[in-house]
Amino acid sequence: MTKFKETTTALELGALFEKGEASPRDATEFFLARAAGEDADRRVYVRLTEARARAEADAATDRAKRGVRRHPLDGVPLSWKDLFDSAGTVTAAGSLSLKTRLPAHDAEVLARAARAGAVCLGKTAMTEFAFSGLGINPKCGTPANAFDETTERVPGGSSAGAAVSVARGLAAGAIGTDTGGSVRIPSAWNGLVGLKTTAGRIPLTGTVPLSPTFDTIGPLARDVADASALFSLLNGSKPVDIEGGDPKGSELGSVAFWLPGGVGWSELDEGVARALDAGIRKLLHAGARIVEHKLPELDEIDALAWGGGASRLVAEAYALWADTLRANEKDIYAPVFERVMAGASIKAADLLSADARRAEISRRYLTATAAVDAVLLPAVAITPPPIAKLEAGGPDYFKANRMALRNTTIGNQLGLCAITLPVGYDAQGIPVGLMLQGHPGTDEKLLRLARAVEKVLR
Template sequence: MSTSAADHGHADWHRMSALELGRLFESGSADPREVTDDFLARANAADPAHRIYVRLLEARARAEADAAAARAKSGLRRHALDGVPLSWKDLFDTAGEATAAGSLPLKNRMPERDAEVLARATRAGAVCLGKTTMTELAFSGLGINPNFGTPANAHDERIERVPGGSSAGAGVSVARGLAAAAIGTDTGGSVRIPAAWNGLVGLKTTTGRLPLAGTVPLSPTFDTVGPLARNVEDAAALLSLLEGRQTRSLEAFDLTRATFWLPGGIAWSQLDDGIAAALEAAIRRLLHGGARIVEHGLPELDEIDALAWSPKTSRLVAEAHAQWGDMLAANKAGIYPPVYERVMAGASIAATDIVAADLKRAEIRARYLAATAGVDAVLLPSIAISPPPIAALEAGGDAYFRANRMALRNATIGNQLGLCAVTLPAGYDQLGLPVGLMLQAQPFMEEKLLRLALAVERILRE
């Protein structure tokens, strides 16, 4: 559907999807320079303490918007998202601009070139607005970072709640209308958690689908790149942007031909009441929409959860320590204590235990893939709990670690098994906070997963 300048004035740009903005640029109904200026002005006004954006890259953004405007005027736009303003998590290298991954010892780290995915997006014409705040070294699902700033969840104006992490500022930048979409990373849920808690779509790509070159690592075995967006079509367009290819038309899957697995077990246990109620309603809507839902146990989920969280066999913790243990030991006073504790726990993990865990993970994965080969996706709550208040957790301790594990628990499964997954808004809890429903699919099935997600999104929005 075409959109005119009369239909969408200046005040509405920040509420529009990334593809809607792209269509305005294509038709000449909006100018990338004016839209970029509007987003920059909004970010400066809404985020004076830099809790959402570590820094805005205003000169870069305006230069990129100038180039996008010239291409649009000449009919030479490079991509459906050419000229669209995006935010980038502060672990993607940006040439000549500090990239600190939320850690004070890295505050003067100055890359010489852009991360590969940022370079691809820039070549396709996307505008880089700036770098968003994140959990230190991407090592938490809550999004708390006292040293660089913790952005408050976008859906509670009364109590400042955790935004979800580690792509904290990424989620809040989109939910508060300070970017058309955001790019983050997901090692154990770090795209899907802030997306779910801020009412967005978050895509966890299959391990290896998108390059990690130029990203500050946490655990190279599990690190993945993915978008946070207003809707599924935007997420699909962003995936194409990051892959360096053109956007293809996304057709919704026929839900009457879809089979979903509802596994119960660990992933559906200990849900907050409001989350359980919202997801039960969402499942009923899928059934009414013609989807086939199979309720059956899937013990591999419980097994991979136990393996992932065992303190003696965590490859993620071991790799985090191998990457950052020396730096943290030399700068303990400047490190957020919960992150320091989790990373340094890797010092006591034995190599033989990691190898044994790798073999066990591969065996569980093989059984999971065989068991789920006949279904289109597995349905899970994106997060078991609603976002807690920041003040209750910032000091760390047992409350922090309990909340962190419950935030990460379900999302981590997909990383451990090397799958792709997407979280979709699925209603609200009793506090009026967003609830996410996760669709988890087999590796490298993003295109089919996004078609399924588009169909589910339409049912849930009716």
């Protein structure tokens, strides 16, 4: 009898393999069968890599039998966003304009995971060129949010299929990228843990870029333990002892959080606000110290990031993709086309001025928050809207996209690491995420803290 199901965590699967109570081969066939049945229209997986998955699973099964597993996630089936190069498999970054792009080699991070024994199930759907926080892609298919069975809502983006693959039990974990929130937004809206790593911690070689300055790679997982294990897999490091961040068992007596108010806590949907308020109360009850004080740097970086004419993210996207978009305009979703082509008007002097301003804001932010363990923000301020309401683009699309990305973009702009945890549900029954922001390079510390918070919230 199968000892696992679609909700079994990645580490639980690995433990079953270690004890000989299940095999990577069985788990891989299980997820491939679920993907074939539950995702027949290929809105979650743009393509499955069955032959590769089975070969990797067979090798992992043999290692498990011989007692030479390479990592706690050796043999665990994962999904990969469609911008990680995989040898001999089309990697199109969610765009018809790249539909014939066939890499000769795996992305460095995929190769690293494969060497540690992870099984690659396939490539997941995403916003074209990873340039949206909503996850809508009419050209290649939009996976619906996993938590509304009556109305198809946006999944969050750009790692849309990555989140839905885990939330719907089509993979044990997923790997995505985060340039302005693309791991954290879909994780928050699909009840997952999503880790935005510090830029540079995980190599981007072989990953289709959007903005090399802000692009990062991170896991989408069922819990913090899985996110931590996936981080070690991708980082090529030893697994983190995440229990070390829980100072008083299930309590947070020595932990200080900053609750900044301001732009990050403004314009929340009512159900989102209620879920977050309940979560904050749980942290207080567990003994955490909450510092409620303005943090003006958040408002300043928000204004800079979204100010017209000086966005480094847009400038880099334009430099990379403008020629491709011009040559294939009929195949490009109009809102993505518009956002990228806005880079044509950006002046070098304005861009350099904005860079200097961003660095100055970042220095002040890091100094101001040095004495607290994390800054708390809603991962996303709004409930995910229906896909049909936004698919045509226009003002409603851009307003929703701005609100989806608003809070998460702050971490990318400031160069931070950040994690979103499920904190409850909104009035529509859609998950709500609480985001913890840590200082650059403190990813392991953030994971330990997130584990302690997760215990309280659950």
